Amino acid sequence: GAGVSQSPRYKVAKRGQDVALRCDPISGHVSLFWYQQALGQGPEFLTYFQNEAQLDKSGLPSDRFFAERPEGSVSTLKIQRTQQEDSAVYLCASSQRDRDTGELFFGEGSRLTVL
């Protein structure tokens, strides 16, 4: 497909488990963003990549969260030792241009539930 693809769409984890969420951006898009959206809230910025470089990780809530994009296309968001407060939808978005773009193309998200 031509859009941003995320997997898994749904993930249930027991507290303390590690999870990995994958994002396949639109081909050729330079910028990739991860956002966290809790129920009833707007998306909250987590981290940003320009190609393979992680230029901003200021939104990652703790050192349990780690993201990578080693070849400048597919990205993985890893959460170690999951906690109940990590339950949310994790949205990946990509953009053709670097910096300051209004149009982010979002994937459908990975819904994480931590029991």
Add this chain to the structure above:
Amino acid sequence: RKEVEQDPGPFNVPEGATVAFNCTYSNSASQSFFWYRQDCRKEPKLLMSVYSSGNEDGRFTAQLNRASQYISLLIRDSKLSDSATYLCVVSQNSGYALNFGKGTSLLVTP
């Protein structure tokens, strides 16, 4: 305090009504402004950018007041399909992170 504040609603309006949403932002260095739309359990999608002079796209009109740090969205002749959450989005010109408000929920009823 969140950088972008919106009234969460819900706004329940009949078909054909005009409805307005407001949003305030706290960072005076913000340079780019947008409205995104998010349907239930779906991803956000860009509805329109907001320009200083105000701009219109069909039934939708967006306005920006930099002095008051206030953004608005007006929807005329509401359709059932307009039911969604409308997210106010702000970013600094030199930054890359879009900051989203919590969203305003709109329900258009027959």
